[in-house]
Amino acid sequence: MSIACALCDAPGGRVVLQAPHWRIVHAQEAGFPAFYRLVWQQHVREFSQLAPADRAECMETLVVMEQAMLRHLQPEKVNLAALGNAVPHLHWHVIGRYTWDSHFPGAVWAQPQRSEDPARLQALEARLPAFEQELLGALPQRP
Amino acid sequence: MSIACALCDAPGGRVVLQAPHWRIVHAQEAGFPAFYRLVWQQHVREFSQLAPADRAECMETLVVMEQAMLRHLQPEKVNLAALGNAVPHLHWHVIGRYTWDSHFPGAVWAQPQRSEDPARLQALEARLPAFEQELLGALPQRP
Numbered sequence: 001m002s003i004a005c006a007l008c009d010a011p012g013g014r015v016v017l018q019a020p021h022w023r024i025v026h027a028q029e030a031g032f033p034a035f036y037r038l039v040w041q042q043h044v045r046e047f048s049q050l051a052p053a054d055r056a057e058c059m060e061t062l063v064v065m066e067q068a069m070l071r072h073l074q075p076e077k078v079n080l081a082a083l084g085n086a087v088p089h090l091h092w093h094v095i096g097r098y099t100w101d102s103h104f105p106g107a108v109w110a111q112p113q114r115s116e117d118p119a120r121l122q123a124l125e126a127r128l129p130a131f132e133q134e135l136l137g138a139l140p141q142r143p
Numbered sequence: 144m145s146i147a148c149a150l151c152d153a154p155g156g157r158v159v160l161q162a163p164h165w166r167i168v169h170a171q172e173a174g175f176p177a178f179y180r181l182v183w184q185q186h187v188r189e190f191s192q193l194a195p196a197d198r199a200e201c202m203e204t205l206v207v208m209e210q211a212m213l214r215h216l217q218p219e220k221v222n223l224a225a226l227g228n229a230v231p232h233l234h235w236h237v238i239g240r241y242t243w244d245s246h247f248p249g250a251v252w253a254q255p256q257r258s259e260d261p262a263r264l265q266a267l268e269a270r271l272p273a274f275e276q277e278l279l280g281a282l283p284q285r286p
């Protein structure tokens with residue numbers, strides 16, 4: 001008997017990279033081009049339920065993502081979050097935030113504070129391939 | 144010349160524990176009794192800007208907080224988040240969430256989904272001292 005889980009049954013976004021223990025997906029959330037997720041492959045509910053070596057691997061992968069994001073996408077701030085209330089399968093949101101984005105300085109889950117800026121969103125989207133290319137070069141991949 | 148920072152100038156909540164590198168505070172956010180913060184003592188903007196040993200210490204402290212919360216407060220889900228858009232001084236939100244809370248399964252920063260439940264909030268508040276006592280026993284403290 002299996003319980004349906006959105007992150008066991010589907011990638012949860014456009015797959016950028018598959019590693020043995022986790023995958024990185026582009027979240028494709030409208031208004032936030034620099035929104036990625038690090039999804040643990042195995043169904044685990046809470047971060048602290050990972051074995052210590054797995055926690056360290058997860059955290060260091062988040063750090064690689066954040067540092068590459070800071071270099072390539074120059075966000076005002078990076079947001080890291082493992083919530084999982086709706087989908088209790090361990091996944092980290094890694095979101096580059098900008099003073100001009102629709103919700104800044106609120107959380108992306110809060111009410112918008114201004115309209116989207118199509119020109120800036122498009123310019124940011126154009127820089128995602130270089131960011132993703134760095135991730136592909138820096139991180140292990142599933143054979 | 145110093146730039147004012149809300150987490151350099153004030154604790155950011157009721158202090159539960161001060162360690163050399165970080166402090167744990169109770170966030171005292173209405174409607175969310177199980178809302179704590181792990182605040183890095185030094186002014187650092189992004190998690191990835193910590194030295195590797197400091198990142199590991201920070202992460203393992205989050206794990207102690209999460210595991211103690213699961214044991215003592217039995218949340219439906221723990222939410223971990225380092226946002227810092229408004230106050231870009233590294234701090235992690237550690238929030239125990241419940242199916243009956245005003246925002247579940249939404250983020251605490253989203254719109255409420257139902258009214259607060261005073262009886263359940265009060266019952267949860269009564270269990271915080273045992274949780275905090277475990278943290279004091281499990282974690283290092285500044286002399």
